[in-house]
Amino acid sequence: MALIACPECRQSVSDMAPACPRCGYPVAGSPRSARGVDGGVVGKAVGAIGGWLIVPWIARMVAMAMFCIVLTVMFLKGRG
Ligand SMILES: [Zn+2]
Numbered sequence: 001m002a003l004i005a006c007p008e009c010r011q012s013v014s015d016m017a018p019a020c021p022r023c024g025y026p027v028a029g030s031p032r033s034a035r036g037v038d039g040g041v042v043g044k045a046v047g048a049i050g051g052w053l054i055v056p057w058i059a060r061m062v063a064m065a066m067f068c069i070v071l072t073v074m075f076l077k078g079r080g
Contacts, residue, residue: 003012008025018028 002015004015004027005011006013006020006023006025006027008020009023011020011022013020013022013027015027019026
């Protein structure tokens with residue numbers, strides 16, 4: 001919970017309040033309310049989690065592919 005300046009009268013208003021108590025300006029209805037902040041935080045969290053999950057997955061896939069290639073080469077050389 002934080003205080004924001006009312007865009008209409010510059011009165012300090014709680015961001016939890018639906019409207020400015022002085023002039024009645026609908027503060028919470030503005031696009032820069034808690035909803036937008038939550039969306040940004042969730043987006044950053046999803047991006048961070050996705051990065052943590054996907055990057056090791058790609059590294060594992062590359063390591064597995066390299067392992068298979070090395071095994072195949074060693075098998076062919078050993079047999080040949
Ligand atoms: Zn106001």
